[in-house]
Amino acid sequence: MVRRTQQHRKHAALKLGGVGVLAVVLLGGGLTLASADDAAAAPQTANCPTVRDKLSNVPAAARAGVEQELANLDKQIADANARLAQQAANPQGGPNFVQNAILGPLASKRTAALDRIGIAINRVGGQRPDLAAFATCGLNAPGVPSAVNGNAGNGNGNAGNAGNAGNAGNAGNAGNGNGNAGNGNGNGNAGNGNAGTGVAQRVSCPTVADRLPAVPAQAAAEVRRELANLDSQIADANARLAQQAANPQGGPNFVRNTIIGPLEDRRVAAINRIATAIGRVDGNRPAELVNLARPCSTK
Incomplete structure (x- = not known):
């Protein structure tokens, strides 16, 4: 036993x-x-044709409307890049998910914005440009920034990407935003030129991506999403400034109270989420980042 x-x-x-x-x-x-x-690697980004550099001789009376739609096109790219970052962090759907759920709807929204650009030009007597071929987007290789239209004054806005914070999202891109690792410090938000002289003001906020500490790999996807949100917020504000230029309203403090102030509040929330994502992984939450939420101004 x-x-x-x-x-x-x-x-x-x-x-x-x-x-x-x-x-x-x-x-x-x-x-x-x-x-x-x-x-x-960093997630893929939307590869869309630029539009600003395809426009010429935009009538002065149409410039504000055109600027608004160029800002909308950049916002659409920022939104698509945010979704691509989410998809990279948490894949879902079948092999056609990105095309059907992200790129297809993006093309539809771009078609509408491009139509509005043509209508704005034609309405004031200009020759309506044929922009339909620029609606369809593909995908960049991981880490390659999207070309955007916001680099006003340089003809093509071809550097910068809203939302592609490659290399764990700790650098900037072209202009004045936060999107692409290793290419400067912006998101195609710099300048206020258009197809002539500037009309609508543009938002200028402190950059964030180039001020980040080393981002832990586990926090990179969430940081990229919030950097994309920051760029999307700026694109929204620029679109509202274009509307204000086309149809002024309110008193002398209207822009500060209804556009810049709310933008700074949204930036506080997004930057706090970035700091929390980093601190959740390594226990070292960079609380000072919130100081970059403001001041924002117009130029």
């Missing part, structure tokens, strides 16, 4: 040892997979 009990214990120990080895193997595999995921 004692001998049987000893054999039973030995057999149980072997089983437990085997389970332990298997657990170690699985755990090791899991850690390897996690490390591979953490080291993954």
